[in-house]
Amino acid sequence: xxxxxxWVVGFTDAEGCFHIRVNPHPEMTxxxxxxxxxxxxxxxxxLQVLHAMKRFFGGxxxxxxxxxxYALRIRRLSVLERVCEFFLAHPLKTRKNVQFRKFRRVVLxxxxxxxxxxxxxxxxxxxxxxMNSADxxxxxxVLHQLQQRIKR
Amino acid sequence: xxxxxxWVVGFTDAEGCFHIRVNPHPEMTxxxxxxxxxxxxxxxxxLQVLHAMKRFFGGxxxxxxxxxxYALRIRRLSVLERVCEFFLAHPLKTRKNVQFRKFRRVVLxxxxxxxxxxxxxxxxxxxxxxMNSADxxxxxxVLHQLQQRIKR
Numbered sequence: 001x002x003x004x005x006x007w008v009v010g011f012t013d014a015e016g017c018f019h020i021r022v023n024p025h026p027e028m029t030x031x032x033x034x035x036x037x038x039x040x041x042x043x044x045x046x047l048q049v050l051h052a053m054k055r056f057f058g059g060x061x062x063x064x065x066x067x068x069x070y071a072l073r074i075r076r077l078s079v080l081e082r083v084c085e086f087f088l089a090h091p092l093k094t095r096k097n098v099q100f101r102k103f104r105r106v107v108l109x110x111x112x113x114x115x116x117x118x119x120x121x122x123x124x125x126x127x128x129x130x131m132n133s134a135d136x137x138x139x140x141x142v143l144h145q146l147q148q149r150i151k152r
Numbered sequence: 153x154x155x156x157x158x159w160v161v162g163f164t165d166a167e168g169c170f171h172i173r174v175n176p177h178p179e180m181t182x183x184x185x186x187x188x189x190x191x192x193x194x195x196x197x198x199l200q201v202l203h204a205m206k207r208f209f210g211g212x213x214x215x216x217x218x219x220x221x222y223a224l225r226i227r228r229l230s231v232l233e234r235v236c237e238f239f240l241a242h243p244l245k246t247r248k249n250v251q252f253r254k255f256r257r258v259v260l261x262x263x264x265x266x267x268x269x270x271x272x273x274x275x276x277x278x279x280x281x282x283m284n285s286a287d288x289x290x291x292x293x294v295l296h297q298l299q300q301r302i303k304r
Binding site: 004007013015095 | 155156157158165166194197198204247
């Protein structure tokens with residue numbers, strides 16, 4: 001199955017998700033790990049569409065999500081860079097484009113290593129707090145911890 | 153907002169529905185009305201996408217569905233004919249294409265007036281019974297009624 005750029009944009013406008021999680025991680029310099037992820041979920045009858053999207057972006061993993069639903073998840077930063085270049089050149093038409101632009105800012109900052117300093121990580125957390133899927137109370141707490149560390 | 157054919161295919165693969173209802177209707181020759189419908193539902197924040205699809209297909213109505221969700225519904229047979237021509241020329245990539253092909257068969261039969269004879273309507277009901285969204289027990293009852301009428 002070959003996918004055209006516009007088909008991928010239309011399908012992502014409907015089914016794609018741009019998530020960023022900020023998880024505690026004792027081995028990271030700032031105590032937190034930033035995990036951006038592009039996800040597409042489908043019923044198992046359309047598993048081949050997820051594999052076609054995986055080929056289209058040149059990366060990601062397709063696994064069972066729950067029940068009869070499968071997910072393509074792209075987490076590797078080098079592949080997310082391609083995903084971001086693609087959706088910058090072929091803009092989403094729904095309001096999901098607003099989410100994408102915040103997601104892309106974080107991916108670009110991570111490619112510059114900004115998530116490895118408390119100041120950069122705090123900027124990333126502030127962007128994440130503006131995203132639809134954000135767990136704001138938890139992110140506020142992370143931001144508070146980072147600000148304590150910056151003040152020291 | 154201008155939509156490209158491939159975007160419309162990708163978005164429909166994810167969000168489009170091809171429904172056919174067969175409702176009792178005392179004024180119809182066979183006692184039933186066949187109501188094929190192409191539906192796309194979106195959150196109100198993306199209302200403009202539904203209006204763009206309405207313009208793309210040159211028909212349909214956009215109305216509130218429930219809560220903060222809106223739906224584009226295309227029911228007029230002449231517009232459904234264009235919808236069917238479009239998805240025949242630009243095939244859906246998911247298994248929804250199987251549903252579409254059944255839907256198209258019914259629309260073509262209706263354009264020939266086949267739903268106005270008990271024999272044609274029975275053929276349409278048999279196709280509807282193979283569709284995902286079918287209420288099979290009810291359609292079996294409709295088919296039974298039509299077969300009684302054909303035997304007379």
